[in-house]
Amino acid sequence: MSKDIRIRKGLNINLVGAAEQTISKAVTSNVYALNLDDFHGITPKMLIKQGEDIKAGEPLFYNKNNEDMHFVSPVSGELVKIVRGARRRILTLKILADKEQNYVINKVPDLDTADGEAIKSYLLQCGGWPFIKQRPYDVIADPSATPKAIFVSAYATAPLAADPDFVLKDKEQEIQAAIMGLSKLTPGKIHVSVGKSSRSPFNDIKGIELHKISGPHPAGLVGTQINKIDPVNKGEVVWTLSPQDLVMLGELLLTGKFNAERIVALAGSVIKEPKYYKTKIGAEISTFLYASGVKEDRFRLINGDVLTGTKTSTEGHLGFYNNTVTAIPEGDDYEFFGWNKPVFNKISSTRALTFSWLQPNKKYDLDTNTNGEHRAFVVTGRYEEVFPLDIYPLQLLKACMVKDLDEMEQLGLYEVAPEDFSLTEFICISKQPHQQIIREGLDLLQKELG
Amino acid sequence: MKEKLHQLKLKYQGKKMAPAFNALHTFLYTPNETTHSGSHVRAADDLKRTMNTVIMALVPCLLFGMFNAGYQHYSAINGFPESFDLFEHFLTWDNFLVGITTILPLVIVSYGVGLAIEFLFAVIKGHEVEEGYLVTGMLVPLIVPVDTPLWMLTIAVAFGVVIGKEVFGGTGMNILNPALTIRAFLFFAYPTWMSGDKVWVHEAVERAGTADAISGETILGSLAQGSDYSYSLADMFYGFIPGSVGETSTLLIILGGLFLVFSKIASWRIMVSSVVGALVMGLIFNGIVDAGWLPEYSKFYALMSFPYWQHLLVGGLAFGIVFMATDPVTGAQTNKGKWYYGFFIGFLSVMIRVFNPGYPEGVFLAILLMNVFAPTIDHYVVRGNIRKRLKRFKTATIYPKTSDEVDSLKTETA
Numbered sequence: 010m011s012k013d014i015r016i017r018k019g020l021n022i023n024l025v026g027a028a029e030q031t032i033s034k035a036v037t038s039n040v041y042a043l044n045l046d047d048f049h050g051i052t053p054k055m056l057i058k059q060g061e062d063i064k065a066g067e068p069l070f071y072n073k074n075n076e077d078m079h080f081v082s083p084v085s086g087e088l089v090k091i092v093r094g095a096r097r098r099i100l101t102l103k104i105l106a107d108k109e110q111n112y113v114i115n116k117v118p119d120l121d122t123a124d125g126e127a128i129k130s131y132l133l134q135c136g137g138w139p140f141i142k143q144r145p146y147d148v149i150a151d152p153s154a155t156p157k158a159i160f161v162s163a164y165a166t167a168p169l170a171a172d173p174d175f176v177l178k179d180k181e182q183e184i185q186a187a188i189m190g191l192s193k194l195t196p197g198k199i200h201v202s203v204g205k206s207s208r209s210p211f212n213d214i215k216g217i218e219l220h221k222i223s224g225p226h227p228a229g230l231v232g233t234q235i236n237k238i239d240p241v242n243k244g245e246v247v248w249t250l251s252p253q254d255l256v257m258l259g260e261l262l263l264t265g266k267f268n269a270e271r272i273v274a275l276a277g278s279v280i281k282e283p284k285y286y287k288t289k290i291g292a293e294i295s296t297f298l299y300a301s302g303v304k305e306d307r308f309r310l311i312n313g314d315v316l317t318g319t320k321t322s323t324e325g326h327l328g329f330y331n332n333t334v335t336a337i338p339e340g341d342d343y344e345f346f347g348w349n350k351p352v353f354n355k356i357s358s359t360r361a362l363t364f365s366w367l368q369p370n371k372k373y374d375l376d377t378n379t380n381g382e383h384r385a386f387v388v389t390g391r392y393e394e395v396f397p398l399d400i401y402p403l404q405l406l407k408a409c410m411v412k413d414l415d416e417m418e419q420l421g422l423y424e425v426a427p428e429d430f431s432l433t434e435f436i437c438i439s440k441q442p443h444q445q446i447i448r449e450g451l452d453l454l455q456k457e458l459g
Numbered sequence: 460m461k462e463k464l465h466q467l468k469l470k471y472q473g474k475k476m477a478p479a480f481n482a483l484h485t486f487l488y489t490p491n492e493t494t495h496s497g498s499h500v501r502a503a504d505d506l507k508r509t510m511n512t513v514i515m516a517l518v519p520c521l522l523f524g525m526f527n528a529g530y531q532h533y534s535a536i537n538g539f540p541e542s543f544d545l546f547e548h549f550l551t552w553d554n555f556l557v558g559i560t561t562i563l564p565l566v567i568v569s570y571g572v573g574l575a576i577e578f579l580f581a582v583i584k585g586h587e588v589e590e591g592y593l594v595t596g597m598l599v600p601l602i603v604p605v606d607t608p609l610w611m612l613t614i615a616v617a618f619g620v621v622i623g624k625e626v627f628g629g630t631g632m633n634i635l636n637p638a639l640t641i642r643a644f645l646f647f648a649y650p651t652w653m654s655g656d657k658v659w660v661h662e663a664v665e666r667a668g669t670a671d672a673i674s675g676e677t678i679l680g681s682l683a684q685g686s687d688y689s690y691s692l693a694d695m696f697y698g699f700i701p702g703s704v705g706e707t708s709t710l711l712i713i714l715g716g717l718f719l720v721f722s723k724i725a726s727w728r729i730m731v732s733s734v735v736g737a738l739v740m741g742l743i744f745n746g747i748v749d750a751g752w753l754p755e756y757s758k759f760y761a762l763m764s765f766p767y768w769q770h771l772l773v774g775g776l777a778f779g780i781v782f783m784a785t786d787p788v789t790g791a792q793t794n795k796g797k798w799y800y801g802f803f804i805g806f807l808s809v810m811i812r813v814f815n816p817g818y819p820e821g822v823f824l825a826i827l828l829m830n831v832f833a834p835t836i837d838h839y840v841v842r843g844n845i846r847k848r849l850k851r852f853k854t855a856t857i858y859p860k861t862s863d864e865v866d867s868l869k870t871e872t873a
Contacts, residue, residue, distance in 0.1 A: 347489025381505020
């Protein structure tokens with residue numbers, strides 16, 4: 010039994026350079042890196058020193074606030090560098106990989122008999138826990154809390170994002186194991202959303218509540234689905250996972266091995282042959298970037314999709330949570346009378362001499378230009394058209410900007426993550442940094458109310 | 460050119476005059492700014508494009524106003540043509556010449572003074588020049604009588620921009636519509652220049668008391684005095700009537716409004732609900748007259764018996780609804796709130812019109828009043844959303860944290 014959800018508000022951003030559905034094996038990376046910014050709000054305490062050897066799946070560091078929460082190494086090798094920033098904050102951990110990979114094989118719990126506590130401590134110890142994120146606050150889940158439900162979105166609507174149906178092919182066994190494990194951690198349901206007409210492996214998985222979802226972006230964002238299925242109330246906790254991370258959890262639960270392998274979509278108009286690559290978390294992006302080739306020298310390389318990803322460089326590494334790498338042209342050039350002449354080659358949500366409404370399916374080659382300067386909020390009613398959540402986006406953003414905790418709480422900040430505001434940020438006429446505003450609001454709320 | 464300007468921009472970066480330079484630079488070229496956080500790509504429109512769209516919608520009204528200035532002027536001298544021909548009597552060089560010599564200075568003064576103040580504040584406060592005044596500067600000459608003295612306009616614009624907008628923090632922060640603040644200032648400071656039968660026709664003031672005296676009263680003015688007017692319905696709709704520069708042609712205002720709604724720049728909700736509000740109030744007044752509750756000698760009789768839907772054709776109601784009520788900054792910001800906000804603008808406009816015999820026009824007062832109430836309307840709309848969330852909260856399933864249990868056990872044993 011599945012339930013249908015149809016999202017009406019939103020906007021699909023069609024870009025050129027979608028990944029072709031073939032998988033190549035990426036060249037093995039020499040150095041792997043974990044970027045600590047990927048783990049928002051975690052203060053790391055190192056377990057090994059620079060220069061020491063480590064096995065794949067062996068803990069690198071733990072969470073200062075929760076000693077049980079281990080973060081493990083994706084590969085075996087030597088921890089060659091701990092890159093530190095201001096006030097000796099750890100930024101990046103770099104591991105020089107061995108030629109022969111050695112894995113830690115953990116003793117797996119019996120999925121049929123083990124209780125929630127056993128599963129929980131297993132995932133915490135073996136490095137599977139960081140894949141579980143929670144709302145409120147959009148951070149790694151607090152193990153001491155019990156979620157009222159777990160949400161997985163196996164429907165991608167973000168521009169050029171990896172197609173979950175494709176990357177999850179033949180992974181039913183792992184997914185089923187992960188679902189069985191996770192179901193012991195919540196008394197509630199595990200909600201999984203798939204595309205309406207998709208041939209998702211989730212169609213045959215037991216123990217989940219399957220939702221068939223359709224509509225434009227942000228229908229595929231888990232925040233949209235939570236809001237439509239079972240919104241987060243004050244005090245409640247829900248967990249979210251990406252479907253590809255479910256596969257890793259499943260393998261960890263079945264074999265005891267932390268297998269950092271992942272299928273990544275390399276996409277974007279700059280890429281000559283956009284397609285999928287099999288690689289590992291933390292691998293050098295250059296190991297597969299140049300296999301596909303790039304069309305120009307200067308471009309923006311993004312860990313993730315163009316709306317929510319983080320900026321990286323050709324020396325960068327694949328992020329912990331990312332399964333898409335996008336390359337688009339940099340837009341640091343002037344455009345003569347760009348503000349008043351008719352626009353045919355860019356996407357717009359208005360029709361103010363912008364003509365993207367004529368061809369809703371046309372694919373665009375957007376660059377990173379902001380197409381205008383930062384301004385105060387002026388226009389109203391535009392965000393609501395692309396924001397399907399039952400929340401007033403403009404009012405919530407303003408509450409976050411003025412740090413009004415009561416208002417933030419009442420207007421539903423608990424329910425959202427920065428990514429839910431990626432589309433309003435995209436269309437924002439005042440070019441305000443919505444995701445940053447929401448992130449700062451969430452951090453403040455968490456700090457004040459814990 | 461592009462390179463030279465880029466070098467200049469780098470040279471002035473961080474200097475005091477940078478905002479002034481950037482304002483001019485960004486007019487020529489969309490800046491080379493790229494995304495830093497969040498979305499790496501952005502949609503095509505910015506505030507300049509938005510404001511530009513509104514100005515495009517206003518240009519037909521401005522041009523029509525120029526021809527109409529001449530038409531009203533010559534018609535007041537020679538009498539209205541018996542058989543009106545658009546090209547022979549209206550779209551003539553003579554008419555346009557009168558218009559351009561009287562109205563272009565208004566436009567130049569409005570933009571000159573307003574933008575000068577905007578630039579000054581931007582430089583002092585070190586922020587970029589915001590585009591809000593582009594529309595305000597265009598609206599101002601369209602909502603004043605044709606012969607408004609330029610010194611008067613200068614003072615009013617300075618007042619409106621400083622007190623109406625900059626003290627609140629500039630574009631996006633103001634509570635009252637700046638263009639209407641300017642109009643209100645003119646009205647209360649110089650009432651003799653804003654009403655009566657001398658101000659709506661070019662040179663009427665100068666010729667007053669001479670043998671060549673001319674005059675022209677607006678339809679609302681005639682109605683307020685209980686006298687007749689000689690304009691047909693078609694005149695009202697097309698706009699061949701005396702009035703403020705840009706407000707007369709309902710046809711062009713409707714076209715501008717449709718353009719703004721189609722381009723998704725202005726809110727159709729506000730426009731529709733304002734029209735409904737005006738019609739409702741008009742119907743109520745018509746009903747009172749029909750019911751015979753109002754004696755014919757009442758000073759309100761003429762205005763109250765005026766057919767309800769014709770309120771939309773005369774005075775500044777249509778112009779106000781399309782171009783002023785829809786200002787997103789000072790209007791209601793929630794979609795639901797916009798319905799209430801618009802409705803009361805239409806409703807109150809007609810009400811003030813009828814009950815204000817001294818000055819039979821209420822649109823600007825109604826919009827300013829609703830500007831003040833817009834945050835309150837939004838507050839209650841948003842409260843509704845909050846209440847819904849609180850209601851949901853009652854059925855929340857909150858599980859105790861495992862650490863809580865441990866702590867409570869500890870306290871029990873201790």
